Structure formats: structure tokens, C-alpha cells
Amino acid sequence: MAHNSKIRKAIIPAAGLGTRFFPATKTVPKEMLPIVDRPAILYVIEEAVQAGVTDIVLIQGRGKTAIEDFFDVSYELEDKLIKDGKEDILKQIQFIRNSTNIISIRQKAALGLGHAVKCAESIIGDEAFAVLLGDEITISTDQKHNVTYNLIKNCEEKQNSGVWVLPVEPSETHKYGIVDLSSKHKDSSHKDLLSGLRVHGVVEKPKSDVAPSHWALPGRYVFQAEIMRYLNEIQPGYNGEWQLSDAMNLMAKKSDLMAYSLESRRFDTGDKLGFLQANIELALERPELRDGLLKFIKGKL
Ligand code: UTP
Numbered sequence: 391m392a393h394n395s396k397i398r399k400a401i402i403p404a405a406g407l408g409t410r411f412f413p414a415t416k417t418v419p420k421e422m423l424p425i426v427d428r429p430a431i432l433y434v435i436e437e438a439v440q441a442g443v444t445d446i447v448l449i450q451g452r453g454k455t456a457i458e459d460f461f462d463v464s465y466e467l468e469d470k471l472i473k474d475g476k477e478d479i480l481k482q483i484q485f486i487r488n489s490t491n492i493i494s495i496r497q498k499a500a501l502g503l504g505h506a507v508k509c510a511e512s513i514i515g516d517e518a519f520a521v522l523l524g525d526e527i528t529i530s531t532d533q534k535h536n537v538t539y540n541l542i543k544n545c546e547e548k549q550n551s552g553v554w555v556l557p558v559e560p561s562e563t564h565k566y567g568i569v570d571l572s573s574k575h576k577d578s579s580h581k582d583l584l585s586g587l588r589v590h591g592v593v594e595k596p597k598s599d600v601a602p603s604h605w606a607l608p609g610r611y612v613f614q615a616e617i618m619r620y621l622n623e624i625q626p627g628y629n630g631e632w633q634l635s636d637a638m639n640l641m642a643k644k645s646d647l648m649a650y651s652l653e654s655r656r657f658d659t660g661d662k663l664g665f666l667q668a669n670i671e672l673a674l675e676r677p678e679l680r681d682g683l684l685k686f687i688k689g690k691l
Pocket residue numbers: 403404405406407408409410411449497499500501502503505506523524525526660
């Protein structure tokens with residue numbers, strides 16, 4: 391299998407039904423819900439761009455054209471922003487538009503994350519690529535050297551695949567794909583995982599007593615192109631969906647799939663509590679909002 395050395399493509403799946411956010415998500419994709427004043431997916435796209443990605447493949451579902459429209463030129467609005475002296479806001483959008491190709495693909499039915507990734511097969515070709523879940527935000531101290539940047543760097547160097555893992559409490563394992571690092575490394579620490587440990591398998595949403603480790607997949611991956619072959623081999627699995635983790639299990643048997651623990655804050659904005667936490671924490675970091683918000687919160691305690 392040919393390996394291209396530079397990783398330039400990223401898939402951002404954003405076609406899920408977002409049932410945890412009904413009824414808001416009936417017409418608005420959860421990836422477009424605002425975190426302070428920016429849609430969640432904008433943080434995700436920025437992470438990819440800062441990691442050197444030039445081609446972003448957005449996987450969108452029915453009624454999700456709001457995401458596509460977001461990156462279109464809106465002459466009227468842009469003209470007004472310039473007239474109002476709000477060029478900073480404009481620059482953020484223009485930066486994304488000018489530094490990436492945004493390719494939009496329709497996932498005709500929400501058949502699972504594995505299926506969503508497979509929808510981009512013809513655009514990926516034989517290149518390695520990143521996958522960033524559209525409702526998961528990471529905030530790194532050094533945004534240029536973010537989670538996707540580090541995964542890409544490791545996978546380019548080693549010509550293999552890699553995933554980001556985070557430690558979770560036993561009460562949380564049933565919400566995630568949990569990696570099997572072999573019994574020898576079951577209780578590995580952040581330090582052990584800094585330079586990567588081999589993934590032997592992934593168990594989708596296990597209860598704590600059967601979880602193979604406490605290391606969860608929060609939604610950042612880099613794959614060599616052969617994952618598409620494994621995605622073509624799988625059948626619907628857990629929950630009747632085409633699971634990315636099933637293809638990862640096939641991959642882990644044949645080639646190197648590494649797990650990395652990388653320093654970053656992370657918010658699951660597709661979850662109500664995660665969404666509120668992201669909004670509060672990131673709003674507190676805005677000088678214009680901090681005092682007012684703190685006063686409000688203190689008044690509620
Ligand atoms: P989630 O499992 O968080 O999305 O998928 P969901 O199914 O929309 O969530 P709930 O449980 O119903 O609230 C993780 C990511 O994968 C995308 C989602 O949009 C999300 O960004 N996804 C999921 C797809 O693109 N297609 C799918 O078929 C499933």
C-alpha cells in the first residue's frame with residue numbers, strides 16, 4: 391500500500407442525528423450550536439487548519455446545509471462588518487475560507503460513524519487522513535501544536551495510524567470506545583502513552599467491569615488509507631450502526647495503530663453538560679464577558 395508522507399486531508403463527520411440535543415437539533419445541526427459566539431464546528435475546522443490540513447471533507451446529513459452555508463461568502467453581511475469596523479470577525483471566517491478547500495459530502499442516512507467516514511472514500515484515495523468529530527472541541531495551550539497536529543506528526547514520522555486517548559472514570563467507560571492496550575499496559579499512565587502504545591483492539595461503550603482499560607477515544611484519529619478497506623469489510627455492529635471501532639479492530643490485528651495521550655482541554659459539545667461547560671469555561675476566558683458572568687454565577691450559589 392502506497393503511503394503519502396504528508397497528511398493534508400481531514401474528514402469531519404457531522405451527520406449524526408444529535409438526539410441528545412432534541413428538539414434543538416431538529417432543524418439546527420448540533421455542530422452549529424454556538425460555543426460563546428462561534429459554532430462548535432468552527433473550533434474543529436480551525437484545529438485541522440492549524441495542523442496543516444488543506445482539504446476538509448465535511449460529512450453532512452439531511453437538513454445540514456447550514457454548515458456548508460456557513461463557509462459561503464455573504465457579501466451583504468461582510469460588507470456590513472467592514473462598514474461597522476468589525477473586520478476581526480470577518481478575518482476568522484476568511485482565514486478558513488482562504489486556507490482550505492471545504493468539500494461537502496452527504497451521508498444519506500445516519501448509519502454510524504464508520505459509515506460516515508466511508509462516505510469520503512473516493513476523496514481520500516490512497517492518502518493517510520485525519521478524522522475529527524464535529525462536536526468535540528479541543529483547546530490546547532499551544533493551539534498550533536494541537537491534538538491533530540501531534541497525531542499527524544507522529545503518524546507521518548512512523549507511517550502508521552494513531553488515535554488520541556483520554557483517561558476516564560469507571561462510571562464513564564460506557565459512553566466511549568475504550569482501547570485495549572494489552573493486559574501488560576492496561577493501567578498505563580499518561581507518561582507511558584506520551585510516545586504512543588500499540589492498540590490491540592477497541593471495545594465500543596463497555597461497562598467498567600468489562601472495559602479493557604480506562605483509556606477512551608474522544609474523537610481524534612489519523613488513519614492510513616487502508617482503514618477504508620476495513621470499513622468495507624465490516625457489518626453493522628453495536629447499536630445496529632457501522633462502527634469505526636469495528637474497522638479499527640481489523641486494522642489493529644494487521645498493522646500498527648497507536649494510542650497517544652496528549653495534553654489538551656476537551657469538551658463534548660454534543661452532550662448537554664459538555665456544551666454548557668464549554669460555554670461557561672470559554673466565556674470566562676473572554677475579558678468582555680468574564681466579570682458579568684462570574685457575578686451572575688456567584689449570585690446563583
Ligand atoms: P455521536 O454519536 O456523538 O452523534 O457521533 P449522534 O449520533 O448525532 O449523537 P446522539 O447520541 O444522537 O446525540 C459522533 C460524531 O459523528 C457524527 C456526528 O455528527 C458526530 O459529530 N456522525 C455520527 C455522523 O456523521 N454520522 C453518523 O451516522 C453518526
